[in-house]
Amino acid sequence: MTRTFMVALVILAAAVVIGLISLRGLRRHMQRMAVPQFAEEQARREVLAPPISTASDVPTKAEIFWAAGPDTLAPVEMELPLSADPAVRSKQLIEALVSRPPTIGQRTLPPGVVLLGFYVLSDGTAIADFSDTLASNMPSGILSESLAVNSIARTLASNVPSLRRLKILIHGQEAETLAGHVDLTGFFDLNPAPPASAPAAVATPPEIPAPHPVPAAH
Amino acid sequence: MSWARERAAVAGENKSALLDIGRGRGSGILAAVRHYLWLMIFLAAAAGLADQPAFAGQASAQQPPPAAAPPSPMIVLDPAHGGIDTGARGENGIVEKDIVLAIARTLRAELERQGFRVVLTREADTDPSYDDRAAAANAYRYAILISLHIASTGKPGTVRAYYEQFSTPLPPPASPAASPAAAQARSATPPPASLLPWHEAQQPSVAASRHLAEILQLELARSFAGSPAQPTGAAVRELRSVAGPAVAVEISSVSVSNAEMLTGMAAPLALAIGRSVDAYRAGSVAVPKS
Numbered sequence: 001m002t003r004t005f006m007v008a009l010v011i012l013a014a015a016v017v018i019g020l021i022s023l024r025g026l027r028r029h030m031q032r033m034a035v036p037q038f039a040e041e042q043a044r045r046e047v048l049a050p051p052i053s054t055a056s057d058v059p060t061k062a063e064i065f066w067a068a069g070p071d072t073l074a075p076v077e078m079e080l081p082l083s084a085d086p087a088v089r090s091k092q093l094i095e096a097l098v099s100r101p102p103t104i105g106q107r108t109l110p111p112g113v114v115l116l117g118f119y120v121l122s123d124g125t126a127i128a129d130f131s132d133t134l135a136s137n138m139p140s141g142i143l144s145e146s147l148a149v150n151s152i153a154r155t156l157a158s159n160v161p162s163l164r165r166l167k168i169l170i171h172g173q174e175a176e177t178l179a180g181h182v183d184l185t186g187f188f189d190l191n192p193a194p195p196a197s198a199p200a201a202v203a204t205p206p207e208i209p210a211p212h213p214v215p216a217a218h
Numbered sequence: 219m220s221w222a223r224e225r226a227a228v229a230g231e232n233k234s235a236l237l238d239i240g241r242g243r244g245s246g247i248l249a250a251v252r253h254y255l256w257l258m259i260f261l262a263a264a265a266g267l268a269d270q271p272a273f274a275g276q277a278s279a280q281q282p283p284p285a286a287a288p289p290s291p292m293i294v295l296d297p298a299h300g301g302i303d304t305g306a307r308g309e310n311g312i313v314e315k316d317i318v319l320a321i322a323r324t325l326r327a328e329l330e331r332q333g334f335r336v337v338l339t340r341e342a343d344t345d346p347s348y349d350d351r352a353a354a355a356n357a358y359r360y361a362i363l364i365s366l367h368i369a370s371t372g373k374p375g376t377v378r379a380y381y382e383q384f385s386t387p388l389p390p391p392a393s394p395a396a397s398p399a400a401a402q403a404r405s406a407t408p409p410p411a412s413l414l415p416w417h418e419a420q421q422p423s424v425a426a427s428r429h430l431a432e433i434l435q436l437e438l439a440r441s442f443a444g445s446p447a448q449p450t451g452a453a454v455r456e457l458r459s460v461a462g463p464a465v466a467v468e469i470s471s472v473s474v475s476n477a478e479m480l481t482g483m484a485a486p487l488a489l490a491i492g493r494s495v496d497a498y499r500a501g502s503v504a505v506p507k508s
């Protein structure tokens with residue numbers, strides 16, 4: 001009885017010691033994980049935050065789409081120094097959309113939203129990477145979320161004609177929705193593609209189906 | 219009745235086409251995965267295709283014109299959010315997930331009184347996935363999904379109807395062999411319905427959903443002063459996998475001072491929905507079939 005009790009006590013003590021050691025290790029590990037994440041976000045912002053004004057900027061009359069009622073947008077013309085480069089120009093426009101609404105009532109995006117990155121692919125696809133604030137501080141609802149997305153899309157479409165469609169990322173990731181309603185897994189239309197150009201000179205013969213199915217390699 | 223026959227015929231064709239594609243390809247896990255995908259695609263396409271001819275008035279020539287009104291649709295009411303997803307929250311403690319469930323229950327009672335068949339995508343404070351909600355509607359041969367929301371914004375007491383809006387696919391890069399016209403035609407043609415991915419199951423029903431939303435929004439404007447006369451197209455996540463007519467209805471807003479202001483809108487909303495579904499069905503059957 002006493003011996004069994006002693007053995008149990010020793011095992012329990014050992015378990016407590018092991019638990020304490022591993023807990024400390026776990027906490028250190030968590031701290032290690034947390035710090036670089038924050039630093040990474042900081043570094044990302046610093047690297048990606050462009051000099052919003054560049055030497056080649058030209059004062060341009062831009063149309064920024066802010067709210068004009070609960071479910072409508074209206075363009076507000078304002079003179080902005082804008083770059084000719086589509087990505088830089090888009091950043092400048094979104095920066096104005098976020099930070100310079102004429103009145104609070106015209107705001108479509110939550111204050112404090114940061115555009116972490118903006119990329120333009122060769123097919124005219126624009127990728128806008130916003131900070132978490134866009135999703136976390138967005139009033140939830142189809143009405144508010146679609147107004148927010150439309151204000152971004154229409155501002156870009158109106159002032160950057162080369163952009164065809166827009167993809168919105170949240171903190172570098174594809175989000176399922178903005179704040180529970182508007183789908184961010186797809187693209188938003190910007191400017192329609194111009195009519196297809198003349199066919200290229202070099203033509204390849206159309207693919208002819210093989211008479212017998214070719215066994216597929218696995 | 220004939221709608222059901224037509225749908226069964228279309229569904230049968232799809233199934234054989236799908237089976238043909240599958241024959242003699244792969245095995246093991248791949249085959250199992252493919253089988254599962256086809257099943258999902260088939261269900262989505264069958265339901266989507268089934269509703270198409272009646273709208274477009276393009277029923278196949280072999281089918282006789284309908285002798286009676288089309289079957290009453292199953293109205294699938296979707297109280298959005300639930301569980302840990304509260305949806306919109308108002309300063310006065312009004313929570314979207316609770317209000318939409320209360321409204322859905324009243325709507326069901328009222329619509330059943332009007333003679334409709336109604337099911338809910340959730341009966342309690344749970345949060346079914348978007349796919350589960352879509353699947354609840356896709357399980358029926360002829361269903362109309364109505365997703366219910368309370369907005370954060372908008373003039374209190376107004377109601378808006380939304381239909382799904384997909385982005386336009388970019389034209390493929392100019393192929394040397396293809397003429398520009400062919401390339402344009404290819405980009406404009408939706409993928410064949412039998413190969414429709416689950417996440418785009420709503421694609422063939424967008425016109426139908428829009429038509430329903432237009433009828434409904436007119437009724438909403440009549441019942442709830444200040445509501446717009448036209449519905450809005452938006453990328454509503456809940457609608458995209460529904461293979462049939464689907465709309466979202468959003469009431470403004472969680473900013474009201476007490477919940478009764480919102481739950482009290484359920485009875486007139488039920489009347490508006492009932493009238494819209496009737497008008498939509500009447501419009502569908504009025505299209506003469508060749």
Ligand SMILES: [Zn+2]
Pocket residue numbers: 141142180181298299305306314366367368
């Ligand atoms: Zn909602």
